[in-house]
Amino acid sequence: GESVGLHLPTLSVQEGDNSIINCAYSNSASDYFIWYKQESGKGPQFIIDIRSNMDKRQGQRVTVLLNKTVKHLSLQIAATQPGDSAVYFCAEAQIYNQGGKLIFGQGTELSVKP
Amino acid sequence: DTGVSQDPRHKITKRGQNVTFRCDPISEHNRLYWYRQTLGQGPEFLTYFQNEAQLEKSRLLSDRFSAERPKGSFSTLEIQRTEQGDSAMYLCASSSGTGYQETQYFGPGTRLLVL
Numbered sequence: 001g002e003s004v005g006l007h008l009p010t011l012s013v014q015e016g017d018n019s020i021i022n023c024a025y026s027n028s029a030s031d032y033f034i035w036y037k038q039e040s041g042k043g044p045q046f047i048i049d050i051r052s053n054m055d056k057r058q059g060q061r062v063t064v065l066l067n068k069t070v071k072h073l074s075l076q077i078a079a080t081q082p083g084d085s086a087v088y089f090c091a092e093a094q095i096y097n098q099g100g101k102l103i104f105g106q107g108t109e110l111s112v113k114p
Numbered sequence: 115d116t117g118v119s120q121d122p123r124h125k126i127t128k129r130g131q132n133v134t135f136r137c138d139p140i141s142e143h144n145r146l147y148w149y150r151q152t153l154g155q156g157p158e159f160l161t162y163f164q165n166e167a168q169l170e171k172s173r174l175l176s177d178r179f180s181a182e183r184p185k186g187s188f189s190t191l192e193i194q195r196t197e198q199g200d201s202a203m204y205l206c207a208s209s210s211g212t213g214y215q216e217t218q219y220f221g222p223g224t225r226l227l228v229l
Contacts (some may be wrong), residue, residue, distance in 0.1 A: 008154055032216060043118075043205055043220035044157065089156045093216070099169055100209060100216050101147065104156030 008087060012111045019077040019112075023090035023105045026071070030092035033066060034102065035075045037086045044089060047075070077110075085112045116140060118221035120206050126227045127196055134192045135224045139208030146189050147218060148181055150174065151203040163189060196228045 013019050025033065031052040036044035050057045050064045050073075057064050063076040073090050087109050091102040119138045127133050139146050144165055149157035160179070161171045165186040175181075178196075183189040193200055203225050207218040 034217070036220075041225075043207075043222045046217055046219060049217060091156070095216050099162055099164070100145065100218070101159045101162055101170065102149075102157070102207075102218060103159070107154075107156050 008107050008109045010109045010111060012113060013080050015080060015082060015112055015114050017080055019075075019080045019084070019110060021075045021077075021088050021090075021108045021110065023073040023075075023108075024071060025073055025090065025092045025105065026103070027092060027094070028068075028071060030094055030103075032093045032095045032100070033064070033073050034091050034093070035062075035064060035073075036089045036091065037084075038089060038107075039086045047088075080110075080112050082112045082114055085110055118206055118208055118219055120204075120221040120224050122224055123222060124225050124227075126229065128229050129196060129198060131196055132192065132194045133196060133226065134190055135204055135206075135226075136188060136190050137206030137208075137221060138188045139206070140219055143208035143210055143219075144186075145209045145218075146183055147207045147209075148189070148191050149205040149207065151205055151223070152201075157205050160191075193226075196226075198228050201226055201228045 034049040035047040038044045048059045048064050061078045065074045087107045089107045090105045093100045093102050121136045147162040148160040151157040163183040178194045181191045203223045205223045207220045209218045
């Protein structure tokens with residue numbers, strides 16, 4: 001079968017360890033950033049978001065860090081669980097200038113070993 | 115279920131046929147977005163609506179594609195004269211569009227296979 005486009009970056013972690021997924025975004029004018037989790041055959045599921053006037057935001061077991069100087073975004077997952085196994089996408093948007101349409105990054109496949 | 119719903123979930127069609135997908139957004143969400151996702155890639159923006167007005171269309175949206183949101187609630191995406199390259203997952207998302215709460219919530223998608 002065809003395999004074009006299947007070579008996602010992968011991250012493999014042990015259950016209970018912390019995971020860090022990185023993303024470089026492209027547009028310095030972007031003012032809103034969001035992380036999604038996507039399981040096979042399902043739509044993207046919202047995890048956490050952050051606006052450009054912040055550099056850190058925490059949720060339940062997740063933290064997003066934003067470094068505008070180098071246009072870098074990261075997602076930290078504490079105490080990773082097997083249910084966290086999925087593909088993770090970062091996305092950027094310009095809320096006020098472009099209606100909030102999301103520009104997605106490549107995606108990282110997270111595999112959690114029990 | 116108060117999330118975004120899409121119908122059908124799967125569609126197999128022959129090249130040259132027309133297909134139509136439906137999206138029902140979260141109630142009272144003003145903005146509705148369509149994205150397309152191919153295997154191993156992130157979703158790509160196609161078009162979006164603010165209430166019933168279609169405000170932007172991507173260059174990915176050829177003239178064979180048309181989207182509507184006639185009453186500012188559900189939306190349809192039609193593809194005419196389908197081609198094999200149209201095979202993809204078509205995702206719908208909605209947001210409140212208030213400028214403060216901009217989270218886009220996605221539906222489960224419609225997977226299209228063109229033979």
